[in-house]
Amino acid sequence: MLVFTHADCDGHVTPPGHPERVERLRAVEAGLEGLAVERRDCPPGNEAEVLRCHPAGYLARVKLAVPADGWAQLDGDTFLAPGSHRAAMRAVGGICAAVDAVVAGEAGAAFVAARPPGHHAETAQAMGFCLYGTVAIGAKRALDHHGLARVAVVDFDVHHGNGTQDLLWDEARCLFASSHQRPLFPGTGAPEERGAHGQVLNLPLRAGSDGAAMRAAYERVILPALADWRPDLVLVSAGFDAHAADPLAGLAWQAEDFRWLAAGLWEAAGGRMVSALEGGYDLDALAASVAAYVGEMTRLSA
Template identity: 70%
Template sequence: MTTLVYSHPDCLDHREPPGHPEQAARLLAVERGLAGLDLERREAPLADVTDVLRCHPAQYVARVERAVPQQGWAQLDGDTYMAPGSCQAALRAVGGVCAAVDAVIGAQARNAFVACRPPGHHAERETAMGFCLFGSVAIGAKRALDHHGLARVAVVDFDVHHGNGTQDLLWDEPRCLFASSQQMPLYPGSGFADERGAHGQMVNVPLRGGSGGAEMHAAYQREVFPRLTAFQPELILISAGFDAHADDPLAGLMWRTADFAWLTEQLCDLADALCGGRVVSALEGGYDLDALAASVAAHVGVLQRRGQ
């Protein structure tokens, strides 16, 4: 077996205004990172609305669909826009995560990477924000629990910005451990250590601006890995944001490409020990295109090697 990669050309049709950091060129950079790796490519399907409704109410989904413009852009908040192809792209992102969850649980592969956009981890139950429309990874976690009958699923979010949307969508879900590291203070202003979820199943790890890989390694070894081990997940999902890279323009952590490889290795070690190696990773942030390409190559390269 090898690593599955889910993507779709529709995700290039989510167009942002000129100069916006969450641009279609990000996917071209991701493809540069994936080039040369031994991967099985699959098209990300459109999400079934029943999966989206696992996390978002019908009235919110309808509101997003109504906001799609005929041309140009519709602005949903200060930095979240929709173009004519945006809703279709977002449904591909959700569908890609759900298809990857199905494939990994169904033993078609040990792990998978979803190379779709827009990202999803800022989308709250009824709020689009932070470039995000639907909570793709949270929806994938709920599919694993409710459709496949898993008892415990873990989500690890290493984007530099806190996954406030994933936290909101899973706050009351005792079957899901959510562990997130993020620069603090930084947008969206959440992710403090005392945000623990309705069942104590949230692990937030604030990191100071200017800190680098050594601080991240220590924080994960101290706070995240022991909680994952104690939780005993049957599947690990990753919100893979690469904007903690030192070259990223939107934040101030100082991770290097090797740090993403280290963290991926550690999560794969835990997955091997806890859940038969089952990992599904999905693209979130990362806005310096060269750093994004290099970090994706490091992250997915580890998945590919460990998935054999």
Template identity: 65%
Template sequence: MTTAYFTHPDCDLHENPPGHPEQVARLQAVNRALAGMDLLRIEAPLGTEADIRLCHPQRHIDRLRAALPAQGWAGIDGDTCLAPGSVQAALRGVGGACAAVDLVLSGGARNAFVATRPPGHHAETETAMGFCLFGTVAIAAKHALERHGLSRVAIVDFDVHHGNGTQELLWGESRIRFVSSHQMPLYPGSGAPSERGAQGQISNIPLSGGSGGAEMRAAYDGLVFPALADYAPELILISAGFDAHAADPLAGLNWREADFAWLTRRICDLARDQCGGRVVSCLEGGYDLDALGASVAAHVTELIKSLN
């Protein structure tokens, strides 16, 4: 058994204006970094509107489709743009995440990495923002609950930015434990420890700008992993953003590849002890291309090693 890798060329259809950090080259850097690895490579299927409606109303989908330009770009806000193929690309992300959950829960793979774009963790119920259109990981978690009958799913979001969209989409969902570590203060401005969710099922772990791997490891060892072990998830999803890297231009944490490897290894150890190693990781941020490729390689290497 090996690690499954979901991606699709349609993700290149989401083109942002020149100079935008969320660029087509991000996925190219990821694919280069993983080119020599022993992975079960699968084309991400298209998600359906029924998948998206697990978290978003139909009017959100309709509004995005209606805003698609015939050519060029249409701005949603100062950060988030639509190109003609943007919804198609985002549907590959939703479909890839749900298919990865299907594969892992069926035993076809023990874990999976889904490399698609645009990312998803900032998208709120009816608001596309922060480069994100649909809440991909939140949708995948609801898919595991509603279509596979799971009762306890954990999401670990280590993107440098708070996963405000995932938090908002799952605020009242008692069957999902959401943990986000993130630099604070930083965009989008949410993610205080006092934001606990309607059932106290959300844990926000702010990290100070300028801090590095030592602070992150202490926070996860002290706050995150004991709580997740007590929760005993049946599946762990990861919002895998790599913009906490010291080289990333959009933030100010000082993680290195070894820190992403350590964190991935510890999540996989927890998954082995709690849920048969079942992990689905989905790409979020990471905007320095060299750092992104190296960090993804470290992350996926640990997913593969956890199978032994």
């Protein structure tokens, strides 16, 4: 089991009181403590990888908006600090390196512990703490660089991955499956949103849904869809904010539910799976959930 991270991700400093903060990575490190993982640095991301999903004009706008000091605000809750673009490019480099390693057979599973997150970044719009669509970029690298025929992206963050859906809407080679609380930010993710080729699958969950409800829904909808899709690689937007303790949402999962998800998704992935950190804002719950999820992946991929 590989874990990709980099100290540059600490350079994405958000304003005081912002939930997507540097301390999240300290919580992730606490969750990883004692696990038998091989650590690798996220390499610097190549801008050509960003351009697989985002137009050049958008990339240029983000780079130009980076402040010399303090913060620049891209939307209501998405901020740039002097180190933010460098951090985001480490996240891009990490997902690409993880895809490369798993496709090459160096490991069966990898986890990218980087920030800022990515699944809310739309084609030409930063939002929801996100700058670039990291997991969608990883999917496109798997398809276009490695020539895989079919990949799948599963997003279990409590918030719908509107950005990933937008970036992969026209991608017939990629199944995008998302479970998320609805109604909730960003307001997307209705079952009727099916993608240009019917390859988008949205599974809304009502506020208060617990782990038992999630497990039943996955067994009924998402896991069979993955089995039917027969992906060459599964990428996972691993947001841990569906935990009952998380302050930004209202689902009632526990850490052990993320262990169950790891096992179910691993079986569907057929031995090749790359996960990337998305949400999770209660630090203790984030640590416990990462320990359960990555711990199970480490056991299964050994």
